[in-house]
Amino acid sequence: xxxxxxxxxxxxxxxxxxxxxxxxxxxxxxxxxxxxxxxxxxxxxxxxxxxxxxxxxxxxxxxxxxxxxxxxxxxxxxxxxxxxxxxxxxxxxxxxxxxxxxxxxxxxxxxxxxxxxxxxxxxxxxxxxxxxxxxxxxxxxxxxxxxxxxxxxxxxxxxxxxxxxxxxxxxxxxxxxxxxxxxxxxxxxxxxxxxxxxxxxxxxxxxxxxxxxxxxxxxxxxxxxxxxxxxxxxxxxxxxxxxxxxxxxxxxxxxxxxxxxxxxxxxxxxxxxxxxxxxxxxxxxxxx
Amino acid sequence: xxxxxxxxxxxxxxxxxxxxxxxxxxxxxxxxxxxxxxxxxxxxxxxxxxxxxxxxxxxxxxxxxxxxxxxxxxxxxxxxxxxxxxxxxxxxxxxxxxxxxxxxxxxxxxxxxxxxxxxxxxxxxxxxxxxxxxxxxxxxxxxxxxxxxxxxxxxxxxxxxxxxxxxxxxxxxxxxxxxxxxxxxxxxxxxxxxxxxxxxxxxxxxxxxxxxxxxxxxxxxxxxxxxxxxxxxxxxxxxxxxxxxxxxxxxxxxxxxxxxxxxxxxxxxxxxxxxxxxxxxxxxxxxxxxxxxxxxxxxxxxxxxxxxxxxxxxxxxxxxxxxxxxxxxxxxxxxxxxxxxxxxxxxxxxxxxxxxxxxxxx
Numbered sequence: 001x002x003x004x005x006x007x008x009x010x011x012x013x014x015x016x017x018x019x020x021x022x023x024x025x026x027x028x029x030x031x032x033x034x035x036x037x038x039x040x041x042x043x044x045x046x047x048x049x050x051x052x053x054x055x056x057x058x059x060x061x062x063x064x065x066x067x068x069x070x071x072x073x074x075x076x077x078x079x080x081x082x083x084x085x086x087x088x089x090x091x092x093x094x095x096x097x098x099x100x101x102x103x104x105x106x107x108x109x110x111x112x113x114x115x116x117x118x119x120x121x122x123x124x125x126x127x128x129x130x131x132x133x134x135x136x137x138x139x140x141x142x143x144x145x146x147x148x149x150x151x152x153x154x155x156x157x158x159x160x161x162x163x164x165x166x167x168x169x170x171x172x173x174x175x176x177x178x179x180x181x182x183x184x185x186x187x188x189x190x191x192x193x194x195x196x197x198x199x200x201x202x203x204x205x206x207x208x209x210x211x212x213x214x215x216x217x218x219x220x221x222x223x224x225x226x227x228x229x230x231x232x233x234x235x236x237x238x239x240x241x242x243x244x245x246x247x248x249x250x251x252x253x254x255x256x257x258x259x260x261x262x263x264x265x266x267x268x269x270x271x272x273x274x275x276x277x278x279x280x281x282x283x284x285x286x287x288x
Numbered sequence: 289x290x291x292x293x294x295x296x297x298x299x300x301x302x303x304x305x306x307x308x309x310x311x312x313x314x315x316x317x318x319x320x321x322x323x324x325x326x327x328x329x330x331x332x333x334x335x336x337x338x339x340x341x342x343x344x345x346x347x348x349x350x351x352x353x354x355x356x357x358x359x360x361x362x363x364x365x366x367x368x369x370x371x372x373x374x375x376x377x378x379x380x381x382x383x384x385x386x387x388x389x390x391x392x393x394x395x396x397x398x399x400x401x402x403x404x405x406x407x408x409x410x411x412x413x414x415x416x417x418x419x420x421x422x423x424x425x426x427x428x429x430x431x432x433x434x435x436x437x438x439x440x441x442x443x444x445x446x447x448x449x450x451x452x453x454x455x456x457x458x459x460x461x462x463x464x465x466x467x468x469x470x471x472x473x474x475x476x477x478x479x480x481x482x483x484x485x486x487x488x489x490x491x492x493x494x495x496x497x498x499x500x501x502x503x504x505x506x507x508x509x510x511x512x513x514x515x516x517x518x519x520x521x522x523x524x525x526x527x528x529x530x531x532x533x534x535x536x537x538x539x540x541x542x543x544x545x546x547x548x549x550x551x552x553x554x555x556x557x558x559x560x561x562x563x564x565x566x567x568x569x570x571x572x573x574x575x576x577x578x579x580x581x582x583x584x585x586x587x588x589x590x591x592x593x594x595x596x597x598x599x600x601x602x603x604x605x606x607x608x609x610x611x612x613x614x615x616x617x618x619x620x621x622x623x624x625x626x627x628x629x630x631x632x633x634x635x636x637x638x639x640x641x642x643x644x645x646x647x648x649x650x
Contacts, residue, residue, distance in 0.1 A: 031412060079592065088358070089599045092551040095544055096588040096595075103585035213540060217419065224416040254430065261427025264420035268405060271417055275408040 001129045003243075003250050009135045011242035012142035013201050017215060018222035018234040019149060020193030025228060026166030027186030030080055030090045034097040035194060036212040036219060042068035042195035043202040043211065044105055047114050057119060065195045072191035077184070084183075098212060106209040118203040138200045145193060146235065152189075153231070162186050217260065218245075221267045227277025237278060241266065306629065307620050308610045313559065317464065324456045333452040334529070335573045339566050340459040341525045342549065346561035347467050348518035349546035354474050354556050355511040356491030357406060361418035363543035364402070364425055365395040365516045367533075369523030374442040374533040375435070384448060388524030395520020396513045403512035407505055410494070419543070426538040441534025448528045459525055463562075466518050471558045473514065477618070487511060488556075552591060554601025563603050 017036065024032055045067045049060030075097060083089045118134040125131075153159035165172045165182045173179050205211070222241055226233025244263045249256055271277065304310045323336065349362045369391035376387045402421055406414050429436045436442065449455045476484040486507050489497040498504050527533045536542065546561070553564025571590070575583040598605040612621050612635050614628035627634050637645065 025412075031415075079596065083596065083599050086599050088353075088547075088551055088555065089595055092548055093592055093595055096548070096591045100585050100588040100592070103582065103588070107581055107585065217423070217540065220416045220419065224413050228412060257430040258427035261424045261430075264423050265427075268417055268420050268424070271409060271413060272405040275405075275413065277413070 001127050003246050005126070005129060005131055005135065006246045006250075007239065007243045009138055009204070010246060011239035012139050012146075013197055014215075014218055014222050014238035014242050015235045016142045016145050016193055016197045017219045018226070018238050019146060019231055020190035021219050022223045022226075022228065022231060022234050023149075023162070023186050023193075024190040025223065027162050028076075028084065028183035029169070030084055031087070031094070032076075032080070032190075033091060033094040033216060034075065034101070035094075035190070036215040037098040037101040038068050038072040038191055039194050039198040039215060040105065040207075040209065040212040041071060041101060042198035043116070043207045044109065044114075046199050046202060047116050047207055050116060057117065061119070061199045064199055065192070068195040068198070069188065069191045072195070073184070073188050076187045076191075081180075081183075098216070102209050102212065109209065111209060114207040116202045116207060119200075132204070134200075134203050138197075138204065141200050142197065145196065149189070149193075150231070158182075158185060214260065218263065221264055225267045225270060225277055227279045230277065230279040233277055233279030237267075306622070308622055309607050309620070312606075316563075320460055321457070324453050324460070330452050333456050335570065337452070337456045337459050337529055338526075339569045340456070340463045341522050341529065342545070342569050343562040343565040344463045344466055344525075345519055345522040346546040346549040346553070346565040347470055347558050348515045348522065350550045350555060350558055350561045351470050351474060351518065352511055352515040353550065354491065354558075355487035355508065356494070357508065357511060358411070358415045359402075359418045359515070359543075360415045360547070361402070361421040361423075361543050362515075362519060362546050363538055363540075364418075364421040365398055365519035366523040366526070366542065367422060367535075367537035368398045368425060369395040369520035370527040370533045370537050371429070371436060371442070373524040373527040374445055377445045377528070378442050384446065384528055388521060388528070391524035391527070392517050392520035395516035395518075395523065397516075399512040399514075399516025400509060402516075403509045406512065407508055419540075422538040422540070422543055426535050429535050429538065437534070439535060441532055441536075443532040445528055445531045445533070447531055448525070455529065459529070462521065462525065466521060467558060467562055470514075470518060474556075474558055483507070483510070491556075548591065551601060552595060554603035554605075554607075557601075557603060560601050560603040564601070567602070 017039070021032070021035055024030065024035070042064050045064035046061055049055050049063050050057060053060070055063070079093055079097065080090055083093065118132065119137055120133040123130045123132045124136070153163055161172070161177045161182050162185065164175070164177065165179055165186075169179055172182070218241060222238045223234050225241065226235065226237035241263045244266050245259045248259045248262045252258070304314050320336075320340075324333070345362070345366055348365070349359060352359050352362075372394040373387040373391035376382045376390055377384070382390075398421075402418060405417055409417055430438060433439075447455070448458060472478065472481060472484075474484045474487060475481065476488050478484055486497070486502055489500075489502065490504055490507060490511075494504055523537070526537070546565075549564035549568055550561040551564075552568055553562065554560030568587075568591070572583065572587050575587055579586060594602070600608075610623050612623050612625075613619070614621055614631065614633055614635060616633040617628060617631040619628060619630045621629055621635060625635055
């Protein structure tokens with residue numbers, strides 16, 4: 001039961017992160033390795049606003065989301081957009097950015113584990129297991145974000161423009177949609193997702209300068225396992241990977257060391273059998 | 289005797305001195321040999337040795353990238369080989385001239401194993417699957433702590449040599465030989481070795497390569513095996529230079545470093561990663577001395593600014609500044625020349641041609 005609840009919470013977090021990532025990949029065609037460093041930044045902003053600055057917890061959460069998202073969008077606008085078509089250079093610059101943020105945080109705060117208080121303290125009994133209220137909140141907000149994104153993409157005009165951009169960039173430009181603007185919007189939504197989930201989740205886990213490294217690997221794994229560009233695929237893959245991680249940690253001795261190894265092994269096996277991911281369409285040659 | 293000397297001089301003059309890029313390369317190599325004899329501190333010599341090893345490592349990454357396979361888990365080859373060398377050396381007590389080749393063979397094995405899923409994957413899928421390989425290997429290392437030393441790693445390996453100067457020169461010679469082989473293998477203009485042109489064909493368009501009768505499966509496995517072999521040599525040298533091998537060699541960062549060096553130096557050139565590794569590793573080590581607190585932040589900031597300034601990489605940027613390829617006979621010329629040194633074809637565009645080119649661009 002404990003495993004199931006942890007899986008659901010962790011899976012929701014991964015799903016939110018993976019959806020934001022695949023949104024960015026689809027619309028802007030960049031592999032943004034600095035993606036989860038905004039997760040770390042938001043958590044640290046939250047900590048700063050709450051603890052040394054003594055703001056209200058909700059105010060500090062909102063401020064943290066805004067500040068981290070602003071930084072994320074600025075980095076995209078000024079650093080990543082000019083070199084968007086050199087694929088490998090984007091990877092290089094975004095990884096460098098991630099290390100840059102990590103070092104800045106490390107030199108300010110040091111390698112100390114910090115804790116942020118939960119929004120709703122206390123716990124509830126569910127099937128004989130104590131579940132923190134923050135877990136419920138994380139799950140609820142995650143599902144809300146996912147449903148909201150799904151509605152946005154399928155109903156609103158901007159959402160349809162994003163989907164069109166991820167299918168064919170040239171035709172989108174011909175149809176009078178500014179591909180640059182759509183990329184920026186998708187980027188903002190993706191960064192917003194990552195920062196919101198960070199603020200919700202950081203009370204459950206610890207806040208530390210290296211907290212971006214593990215999520216980015218798992219997010220990449222989720223996105224690829226589900227099939228690039230398939231939101232449903234990344235959603236299911238997130239739960240699958242979260243389950244394999246949690247199960248390994250709980251059921252195997254020494255599990256904490258090899259949890260990502262086992263999760264990634266699952267991914268490699270699935271991809272060897274089905275190279276296009278769980279729900280991905282197989283492009284023989286992609287037109288760029 | 290004098291005849292041979294003159295012939296050697298003529299060859300050097302005809303092949304190296306007329307091309308500024310090659311002249312710079314030759315001067316650089318001579319300088320690297322010369323630095324070893326200078327009376328500098330042992331620490332600096334160790335840094336230079338590591339630079340040499342990492343240059344080989346980065347060049348082997350570029351060999352794989354040359355054939356279009358983006359590998360985010362290159363540390364797997366390096367780490368597996370380093371661990372093999374370490375286990376063979378510390379548990380079985382084998383000498384160095386056996387452990388390093390056997391480590392390189394492990395690199396080949398890992399390369400072929402990775403190549404099997406890689407054959408069906410491409411682009412981001414391949415990158416992520418390769419990213420998983422070192423993480424899985426790290427899991428294996430943690431599972432068998434008795435054999436691999438677990439989190440602490442293995443230590444007490446026999447060094448390559450007691451003298452840091454000899455160690456540096458040995459690594460330099462091995463690196464130059466390996467990079468030279470790789471450079472020849474990826475030479476697309478060579479008539480004798482066809483791998484260069486086949487690898488670049490696979491990189492540019494795999495389907496077309498297959499339709500023109502190239503067995504892409506075989507060549508991709510070959511690319512992975514070669515890359516694993518050279519990365520394995522680098523791993524073995526690293527193990528015996530550091531005298532300790534820990535799970536850090538399988539970390540994410542270690543797989544990212546060759547990418548950073550290669551893209552910074554100029555990808556698909558083989559000599560680019562060498563230059564990038566020397567510059568960046570040396571820079572990061574010097575920053576560690578000058579400003580230890582913010583060294584990584586400053587280092588990454590420098591990388592970002594430089595790469596925004598020259599996204600093609602530093603060697604290509606310099607090469608385009610000083611060299612021009614003759615449009616008719618494809619021979620490399622100095623940028624300053626007005627006509628080609630072989631076929632006398634005009635190199636610089638006339639004003640009319642420049643204007644026409646501008647119009648086409650619009």
